Amino acid sequence: MHANALDLRKGLLVTHQGRTCTVIYWNILRNDRRTFVQMRLKDLLTGRITELKEHGDSKYEVLDSEIIDLAHSYREGNDEIFYTPDGEEYRCPAAAVEDALLWKTDTYKGLLVDGKLVTISLPQSVIATVADTSPSIKGVGSGQKDAVLDNGVKIKVGMLVNNGDRVRVDPETLEYKERITS
Numbered sequence: 001m002h003a004n005a006l007d008l009r010k011g012l013l014v015t016h017q018g019r020t021c022t023v024i025y026w027n028i029l030r031n032d033r034r035t036f037v038q039m040r041l042k043d044l045l046t047g048r049i050t051e052l053k054e055h056g057d058s059k060y061e062v063l064d065s066e067i068i069d070l071a072h073s074y075r076e077g078n079d080e081i082f083y084t085p086d087g088e089e090y091r092c093p094a095a096a097v098e099d100a101l102l103w104k105t106d107t108y109k110g111l112l113v114d115g116k117l118v119t120i121s122l123p124q125s126v127i128a129t130v131a132d133t134s135p136s137i138k139g140v141g142s143g144q145k146d147a148v149l150d151n152g153v154k155i156k157v158g159m160l161v162n163n164g165d166r167v168r169v170d171p172e173t174l175e176y177k178e179r180i181t182s
Contacts, residue, residue, distance in 0.1 A: 001064075005037040006056040013044075013063040013113060016052075020044045020063065020118055029053070044111070044119045045096050063113045070110040070120065072101060082110060082117065090117040102151045103128065103171045122171045127180060128153070129166050136160045144176065 008014065012023045021041035029036040035056040042049050070082040070090060079091040080101065090110060096119045100108065105127075108120040133147035136159055144156040149169070157167055157176045168177040 001062045002059050003062045004056060005039070005054040005058040005060060006035065008037070008039065008060060008062070013065050013111075014041065015061040015063065016041050016043075016050065019046075020113055021050070024049070028056075045093065047099070066112045068110045068112060070108050070117075071106065072108060082108070082120070092117040092119065100171075102153060104151070124170065125168045125177055126171050127166050127168055130157065130161055130163055133157060133161060133163060136162055 006028070008023050008026055010023050010026050014021055014023060021043050023039055024042045025038075025040035027038045029038050037054050037056055037058070038052070039054070040049055040051050068084060070084060073081045073083055075081070075094060076091075078094050080094050080097050082090045082092065084090070090112075092110075100120050100122050103122055103126045105123060108122065110117050111119050111121065128149040128151060130147050131150045134145055143159050145159055145161075146154065147157040147161065147167075148154050149167075153174065155169060155174045155176055158179060161167060161176075161179050166180040168180060169175065170177060
């Protein structure tokens with residue numbers, strides 16, 4: 001399906017210069033005689049962001065897409081292998097999913113375009129284990145300190161969190177949510 005730049009919206013998948021991209025920002029600019037669309041496209045394969053200022057009637061191919069639940073299985077060569085709950089296999093270039101795979105979770109959201117897996121996304125929060133942080137100090141309950149998680153990501157955690165504790169984190173903003181006690 002083709003659409004004018006004026007008809008695009010944030011979140012749509014489009015083809016730009018032969019690449020599959022998602023619209024991450026979209027805005028209309030008007031001057032005396034013309035209407036322009038200012039937008040940012042994120043290349044799903046490389047993560048590169050392209051800023052564009054287009055005429056409102058510039059044509060884009062809008063791609064059909066579907067979101068499915070997937071579990072990561074293993075890496076084979078340059079591909080990461082995923083399976084649906086029904087056992088259907090999907091392959092995706094490792095470069096397209098390496099940032100998301102830093103976070104271990106039971107279920108990823110897979111983005112299919114024309115039946116092919118192009119990338120995955122994470123749930124709103126994930127659980128990770130603190131690998132390194134300074135010891136907690138008795139009597140200091142508020143505030144935050146630096147910590148390194150078992151996947152190598154650095155975040156700020158609560159003052160009472162210790163090495164080996166499991167914590168809930170927003171993987172997009174790296175915001176510490178809570179310590180998991182179980």
